[in-house]
Amino acid sequence: MPQPAQSKHWWKEAVAYQIYPRSFADSNGDGIGDIPGIIEKLDHVAALGIDVIWLSPHFDSPNADNGYDIRDYRKVMAEFGTMADFDRLLAEIKKRGMRLVIDLVVNHSSDEHEWFVESRSSRDSAKRDYYIWRDGSKGVPNNFVSYFGGSAWEKDDATGDYYLHYFAKKQPDLNWDNEKVRAEVYDLMRFWLDKGVSGFRMDVIPFISKNFAFPDLTEEEMKDPGRVYASGPRLHEYLQEMNREVLSHYDCMTVGEAAGVSDAQTPLFVDEARNELNMIFNFAVVMLDRDGWRWKPRKLTDMKATFDRLDKAVGMTGWNTVFLGNHDQPRTVSHFGDPSPEYRAISAKALATMMLTMRGTPFIYQGEEIGMVNYPFTDLDQFDDIEVRGLRQDHVETGKVSAAELLENLNKVSRDHARTPMQWDASKNAGFTTAEKPWLAVNPNYPEINAAAAQADQGSVYHHYRKLIALRHDTPALIYGTYEDLAPDHEMVFAFERKLDDERLIVTINFSRVPVMWKHDGLEGSNVLISNDDRREETLPSEELTLLPWEALVLKVPA
Structure with a gap:
């Protein structure tokens, strides 16, 4: 297909x-x-x-x-x-x-942005609705929390109303409905x-x-x-x-x-x-x-x-x-x-x-x-x-x-x-x-x-x-190719295929400090395009691959 x-x-x-x-x-x-x-x-x-x-x-x-x-x-x-x-x-x-x-x-924005300086100046400000305000006489509007700790609502002294800030109190949220x-x-x-x-x-x-x-x-x-x-x-x-x-x-x-x-x-x-x-x-x-x-x-x-x-x-x-x-x-x-x-x-x-x-x-x-x-x-x-x-x-x-x-x-x-x-x-x-x-x-x-x-x-x-960046630029399969995880249940090896038309590449990485054997049909004869270990041979001799600690390979699989 x-x-x-x-x-x-x-x-x-x-x-x-x-x-x-x-x-x-x-x-x-x-x-x-x-x-x-x-x-x-x-x-x-x-x-x-x-x-x-x-x-x-x-x-x-x-x-x-x-x-x-x-x-x-x-x-x-x-x-x-x-x-x-x-x-x-x-x-x-x-x-x-x-x-x-x-x-x-x-x-x-910052609370020092001219929009907020104007917005907080009074309830009648032309830019009041640039930010999100709620009546201070009714208490904290809800229990929203700030990513930086505490409430996401800050009571402002100028009018006694609360403004919303998902982040720091010096980062009032803009009102995108305006x-x-x-x-x-x-x-x-x-x-x-x-x-x-x-x-x-x-x-x-x-x-x-x-x-x-x-x-x-x-x-x-x-x-x-x-x-x-x-x-x-x-x-x-x-x-x-x-x-x-x-x-x-x-x-x-x-x-x-x-x-x-x-x-x-x-x-x-x-x-x-x-x-x-x-x-x-x-x-x-x-x-x-x-x-x-x-x-x-x-x-x-x-x-x-x-x-x-x-x-x-x-x-x-x-x-x-x-x-x-x-x-x-x-x-x-x-x-x-x-x-x-x-x-x-x-x-x-x-x-x-x-x-x-x-x-x-x-x-x-x-x-x-x-x-x-x-x-x-x-x-x-x-x-x-x-x-x-x-x-x-x-x-x-x-x-x-x-x-x-x-x-x-x-x-x-x-x-x-x-x-x-x-x-x-x-x-x-x-x-x-x-x-x-x-x-x-x-x-x-x-x-x-x-x-x-x-x-x-x-x-x-x-x-x-x-x-790696040069290889990516030169290899359309690494950009537009499909992605398939070849060993989803393996606890130490991450192996995946990138495929575009007839071009097929397999990436294998050992996420551990110990050698790991991984076998996959069709690996024999694959060319090693990149390895992070200079002891690796240029062509894989068999379908069984022993990956050294933290070894990573990019393989071009024979057609």
Whole structure:
């Protein structure tokens, strides 16, 4: 049976790289990464073969949530540089044959945004309805909780009314039911697209529609309020309007951060016939070992089943993202691999092999390409994250859990692990800054794990990423081919097939420290296109394959 035809787009064929500006490179010695610093390091990114850079928020912000609280959507954060710096960054990215995608944070703004300053000034304000207010005389409107701890409602002194904030109290939620708000958002999107950016990563975009009846969360919903926050009645109406009014007029890429979205709901966002988004970040894989802020054990079989489910959910008319890390997750090697000195590099290569051969657009987070690992936090005071401050207040200061228990879990799950500065070389502060002290501590392992050392070593994690990205670009089956899990019940081996017409590739990865034998019909005579172990022969002599610890292979199967 012939394979169903898929539409072809540049963003399906792209490999993306996420830059978190605050932690990437500091050019002026103030301890904070900036746009000129990014420009200085673009060759490191381009040499990987990257097609698209996703830049985390660079907008003017008071930094209550590290830039996700935007004060001015048309201005660059002073710590990061100027609009002239941004324009130069965009030009330098394009000069290297790459594109730029920026964050769109429009579920909420900063409370210092001129819209909210005006909105809170009085109940009669022309912009009062830009945000979501409820009568303060009736008490807290409902039991909605903030992601950063406490109630999602804040009483405002100016009028005595409550405003809604799913995140920090300095991040009031915008009222998307107000068509003037939507018009403002569409206008700012055109501003950046006309400037030359190639699309948007849309922060918590499923939360923009609200059920204005505001029923209380049930006890079960309290454990995962995102499911409720992502189920507003007009969500898809708004996304289709956004596409119609803005996105359809540009050859751009859109990826929605989809907290609270189930597998079954995914096609509603990404099926091409619906004209909403190109793809979403579904967190089902990265949250398998999470119970709120607590870590819990995860099985490889669960991870494989989740990838399989997500692939089936989008079918041939939708598209997925593939990622294992970002600025909100712990370091990929510590999370899914083996961060021990013996297995760190080979497990990082194994994870890269998996991610860059799956169906969907891969997103690499800065530092993944050199195998950076979690920071060894020893005290809660070392964390910068507003989320940690909320957890400490809600759980430790109330006596519900000990500081030691919270710290033990945060050392596995905290997003501050991903926000420690990029490790460029073995000089002081890993070459990130000339300041005495960077905004967040550098991981003490930087003398061994850094970009300069990785680039100099042809057998490094960095060069393995380069080979994989080149293979992906040259192999249509790794982009448009079907995906099939070949060993769903195996507890140590992840093996899957990518097939397009007559081209058939099999990827096999040993997720353990011990050798594992795996057998599959037709493997004999397969060519080894990529291996993360240089002892592997070029052609498999039989159908029985013994995978060494953390070994990963990409095989081309004979026709």
